[in-house]
Amino acid sequence: MTNPVRYETEGQIAVITVNNPPVNALGHAVRQGLMDAANRFAGDDAAQIAVIVGAGRLFLGGADISEFGKTPQDPILPDVIDRIEALEKPVVAAIHGAALGGGLEVALGCHYRVALKGAKIGLPEVGLGILPGAGGTQRTPRLTGVEDALDLIVSGKPVDATRAQVIGLVDRMVEGDDARIAGLAYAGELLEMGATARPVSDMDVPSSELDWEARDADLERKFPGQVAQRHAAKAVRAATQLPFAEGRKEERRLFMELMETPQRDGLIHAFFLERKVSNLPELQGVEPRPIKAIGVIGGGTMGSGIATAALLAGLPVTLVETSVEAASKADATIAKNLDGAVKRGKMTEAKRAAADLTTTTDYEALSEADVVIEAVFESMDVKHQVFDQLDRVMKDGAVLATNTSYLDVTKIAGATKRPQDVIGLHFFSPAHVMKLLEVVVPERTAPEVTATAFRLAKTLGKTAVRSGVCDGFIGNRMLSHYRSAADEMILQGASPYQIDAALERFGFAMGPSKVADLAGLDIGSMTRDRKGRDLPGIVNPDWADALVENGDKGRKTGKGFYVYGDDMAENPDVQAHIDAAREKAGITARDFTDTEIVERYMAAMINEGARIVDEGIAQRPLDVDAVKLFGYGFPRYRGGPMKYADQVGLSTIRDRITRYAKDNPTFWSVAPMLDTLADRDGKFEELNQ
Ligand code: T1G
Numbered sequence: 001m002t003n004p005v006r007y008e009t010e011g012q013i014a015v016i017t018v019n020n021p022p023v024n025a026l027g028h029a030v031r032q033g034l035m036d037a038a039n040r041f042a043g044d045d046a047a048q049i050a051v052i053v054g055a056g057r058l059f060l061g062g063a064d065i066s067e068f069g070k071t072p073q074d075p076i077l078p079d080v081i082d083r084i085e086a087l088e089k090p091v092v093a094a095i096h097g098a099a100l101g102g103g104l105e106v107a108l109g110c111h112y113r114v115a116l117k118g119a120k121i122g123l124p125e126v127g128l129g130i131l132p133g134a135g136g137t138q139r140t141p142r143l144t145g146v147e148d149a150l151d152l153i154v155s156g157k158p159v160d161a162t163r164a165q166v167i168g169l170v171d172r173m174v175e176g177d178d179a180r181i182a183g184l185a186y187a188g189e190l191l192e193m194g195a196t197a198r199p200v201s202d203m204d205v206p207s208s209e210l211d212w213e214a215r216d217a218d219l220e221r222k223f224p225g226q227v228a229q230r231h232a233a234k235a236v237r238a239a240t241q242l243p244f245a246e247g248r249k250e251e252r253r254l255f256m257e258l259m260e261t262p263q264r265d266g267l268i269h270a271f272f273l274e275r276k277v278s279n280l281p282e283l284q285g286v287e288p289r290p291i292k293a294i295g296v297i298g299g300g301t302m303g304s305g306i307a308t309a310a311l312l313a314g315l316p317v318t319l320v321e322t323s324v325e326a327a328s329k330a331d332a333t334i335a336k337n338l339d340g341a342v343k344r345g346k347m348t349e350a351k352r353a354a355a356d357l358t359t360t361t362d363y364e365a366l367s368e369a370d371v372v373i374e375a376v377f378e379s380m381d382v383k384h385q386v387f388d389q390l391d392r393v394m395k396d397g398a399v400l401a402t403n404t405s406y407l408d409v410t411k412i413a414g415a416t417k418r419p420q421d422v423i424g425l426h427f428f429s430p431a432h433v434m435k436l437l438e439v440v441v442p443e444r445t446a447p448e449v450t451a452t453a454f455r456l457a458k459t460l461g462k463t464a465v466r467s468g469v470c471d472g473f474i475g476n477r478m479l480s481h482y483r484s485a486a487d488e489m490i491l492q493g494a495s496p497y498q499i500d501a502a503l504e505r506f507g508f509a510m511g512p513s514k515v516a517d518l519a520g521l522d523i524g525s526m527t528r529d530r531k532g533r534d535l536p537g538i539v540n541p542d543w544a545d546a547l548v549e550n551g552d553k554g555r556k557t558g559k560g561f562y563v564y565g566d567d568m569a570e571n572p573d574v575q576a577h578i579d580a581a582r583e584k585a586g587i588t589a590r591d592f593t594d595t596e597i598v599e600r601y602m603a604a605m606i607n608e609g610a611r612i613v614d615e616g617i618a619q620r621p622l623d624v625d626a627v628k629l630f631g632y633g634f635p636r637y638r639g640g641p642m643k644y645a646d647q648v649g650l651s652t653i654r655d656r657i658t659r660y661a662k663d664n665p666t667f668w669s670v671a672p673m674l675d676t677l678a679d680r681d682g683k684f685e686e687l688n689q
Contacts, residue, residue: 005033007040013187014040014047015180017054023061024054026102028073030064034106035075038083041091049191050091051183052084052110058097059119059179060106065128068259068268077102077134078248081109085199090190094183095119095170100158104169105132108139111198113170114186115161116179121169122158126228128271129264129637133255137235138247139200143168146208146240153232154219201244212237225507226637231258262647266639270629273622273640276688278454278464280619286447288455289397295320295372297386299330299359302403303375305431307357308337309460312347312432316356318365327359337432363389371456373425375403383407384415391416399452401425405476410442410469420446423453426473428631436631437462438473463630468617474627477617478608478641484667485604486512487541490578493589494597496561497570502594503601507635512601513561515633517554521547542584543577603656603668606645610671613642613687621684642684650678 004020016037018024026034034052041050054060063077075083084091084106093099093107095115100122107113107121115121123132123140131137132153141149148167152159165173174182216230223229231254238250258264294310296303296319307317311334319334321327338355341347358365366372372394374386383402390400400422402412413422424440437460439453450466457464467473472480486499500511510518521544547553547560552571554560563569582589609624618624625640638644645653654670661668677683 003033003036004030005037007037009044009047010184012046012048012191013184014044014050015184016041016050016052017180018052018060019055021056023058023098024056024103025061025064026077026106027064027067031075031077031080034080035083038080038087041089042087048089049187049195050087050089051094051180051187052091052106053094053179053183054096054103056097058103059093059095059099060103061098062101062103062124063134065268065271069265077105078252081106081134085109085111085201088197090187090195090197092183092187092190094179094186095121095161096177096179096182098158101125101132101136102134105134105136105139107170108135108143108200111200112186112190112195114172114174114182115164115170116177116182117161117173117175119161119164120158121161121164122156123153124156124158126154126156126232127267129226129228129261129267130258131228131232131235131251131255133251135201135248135251137232137251138239138244140169141205141236141239142200142203145206146210146236149239150215150233150236153236154229205240208240210240225505225635227261227263228258263637265647266637266643269622269625269639269643270636273626273629273688274463277623277626278458280450280454280466282447283451283454286451288451289370289399289448291315291370291452291456291459293318293369295366295369295394297372297374297390298376299326299333300375301333301429302427302431303373304330304333304337305429305433306373306375306403306427308334308341308432309427309462311338311355311357312341312351313459313461314351314354315459316358318358318360318369320360320363320366322361324361327361331357331359337430341432363393366390366393367395369394369398371399371401371452373401373403375427378404378407380407380411383412387412387416387422391418397421399423399449401453403427404440406472408469409440410444413442413444419444421449423449424467424469424473425453425456426467426475428475434631435461435463436475436627437464438467438475438627438631439464440467440469440473442469463626465623465626465630466619467623467627468615470612470615470617474612474618474624475631477612478605478624478628479632481608482601482605483512483516485600488664488667489592489597489600490541490543491582491585491587492592493582493587494592495578496574498592498594499597499601502597505594506598507638509633516544517560517562517564520554520556521560522553542581543574546577546580547571547574599656600660602641602644602648603653603660605641606653607657607668607671607674609641609645610674610677610684613684614671614673620688622688645674646683646685650674650682650684654678 006017008015020030091110092112093110096119098120099107123136125132144167161173164170176182219230235251235254238247294315294317296307299319299321307319310317342352376382376386402424409424413419423445426438428434428436437457441450454464496513500513503511552559558564563571612618613621621642625642628634629640657668657670
């Protein structure tokens with residue numbers, strides 16, 4: 001293997017270039033290369049100053065995440081950085097693109113830092129469930145002060161070069177597009193000034209009046225159940241209380257603790273699956289069709305949200321409605337969405353002014369669109385009418401997408417003259433905010449059309465997951481199962497509020513009754529799927545129907561499982577409806593522990609997830625994880641339901657299901673794939689490879 005680190009001299013300046021595409025991650029060969037380069041520079045009498053640069057699009061992207069969980073190989077990064085810092089001749093980091101995590105820590109080990117305008121500089125480790133483990137928590141506060149260091153390290157959010165200079169993280173910010181040139185120029189100046197090595201570890205940590213206990217309590221509230229943020233703050237605290245060498249030891253100790261957590265494992269799984277999920281074997285080498293103009297049919301919440309998403313991405317949109325009034329209403333909704341995006345800093349004023357939206361009642365206006373997405377009423381008849389029109393007006397090769405959330409996309413496609421061009425794009429509400437896009441692929445869809453859908457998702461900043469055609473696709477099909485498990489528990493004695501609270505403590509953004517309130521209780525009762533059929537083995541919950549009969553349909557009417565006023569409160573009517581249902585079913589209520597609630601809910605989710613993979617609806621377990629993480633509020637630090645199952649152990653999950661099946665064998669039958677894997681002590685992860 002060629003050395004990823006090159007050493008050369010230009011006059012009195014040594015240039016050390018890291019070239020390890022795609023992101024110059026600090027894998028073993030790079031660490032060894034940097035160590036060798038530092039030693040060579042130390043003994044190179046011709047060179048008086050060194051510049052470290054990254055080849056390609058960025059400086060250094062950080063530690064090589066794929067090495068985590070394996071035995072660390074010497075030299076470890078902290079030692080490499082110490083070696084650089086201990087050099088007697090000065091070293092300059094010349095940053096372009098990004099300096100992240102261990103990448104920034106290398107720059108902090110250098111004596112001077114110059115960054116090109118626009119470079120992203122930060123310590124994103126907490127997002128991976130760890131903390132900066134190569135001196136970052138000790139050196140950063142010495143340069144920026146305690147508050148700015150905590151901001152960087154605990155939020156994990158990078159700053160741009162301009163801000164990095166303001167807070168003292170870099171010495172200089174320059175315009176330009178060549179880090180090597182910028183580094184050489186700065187090094188030349190430093191040489192002329194007679195600048196010397198200036199180790200950050202020799203600097204004092206500026207004093208701080210911070211109440212560390214209160215800050216820790218804040219973090220516990222802000223990141224409930226998560227450990228990395230609090231550990232990271234503890235490491236910064238150590239920097240303020242201990243000499244550098246001791247602080248570093250404490251940083252290492254906290255870092256190693258985090259490395260062992262399932263949260264680290266879950267977050268790293270999430271990092272890689274976010275990238276792998278759109279990397280489909282079937283699309284290797286398949287060119288997407290061009291996407292220059294978008295059509296949207298329907299200007300309701302969904303259609304307007306989809307149009308907003310496209311406009312935010314700078315695509316021109318033509319939206320078709322059935323009447324002039326409806327079209328102008330869509331216009332207003334979209335304008336409001338875009339203005340909101342400007343306010344929240346998601347769109348610049350200039351881009352807002354350039355947003356190119358046409359609303360019309362004339363299908364002919366779509367003749368130039370490359371992709372059209374219909375978001376009309378969920379009825380097969382209405383969809384057929386829309387697709388008849390689209391068949392007539394759309395140009396050859398245009399992609400015809402339906403945003404249905406449960407209708408049979410194969411049937412919709414089959415009714416057109418061009419089934420190869422038809423695909424499902426299941427957006428989640430609000431469509432301009434939610435990250436998930438389920439790409440529903442019927443059998444006859446052309447590969448370029450699927451590739452185009454994935455390209456579109458990327459353009460819109462969404463995470464696309466491929467789903468086959470089935471009731472509810474991946475996400476809602478699973479949802480009806482774990483909601484049913486919740487209903488079963490309510491019937492047997494748990495309260496909806498205990499269930500919500502237990503699952504929120506587990507990490508879900510919202511418990512199932514809050515979700516049901518948000519979606520609207522009339523949208524399909526808790527135990528029925530979206531077509532109103534009962535799921536096998538589950539008693540129909542009369543309580544949700546009773547609420548709807550009462551006019552309490554959830555958030556939109558101000559009352560459902562909860563009463564929505566200034567504060568949110570439990571709806572006192574609910575218990576009587578549940579009592580009635582229990583009486584009817586002849587059930588004496590029993591107590592549930594929070595643990596049992598979580599276990600049953602997760603078992604239902606995992607079991608159905610396994611079926612979905614087995615049937616090929618999802619191609620890999622990681623696709624199931626992605627759907628739940630990016631569309632259903634599953635806690636990222638648990639990596640997704642299938643990852644969680646691997647952590648718990650598949651035979652444990654199977655044992656639980658077998659136990660629940662004693663009372664309700666129809667609903668709780670073990671998925672064949674789960675059974676097979678559990679038999680041989682396997683993991684879902686094997687199927688992700
Ligand atoms: N290690 C290994 N692989 C990585 C990687 C990394 N750090 N970063 C990216 N990749 C892979 C990625 O999986 C993808 O692979 C390809 O590179 C391109 O990535 C001691 C503990 C740098 C901003 O958290 O944020 O340092 O899919 O599609 O959009 O304290 O990658 O092509 O096979 O994301 O241009 C801290 C993580 C590590 C940075 C570039 N560093 N990376 O974005 O490309 S922890 C991070 C990113 C640490 C020290 C510690 C982004 C990027 P494939 P991409 P991009």
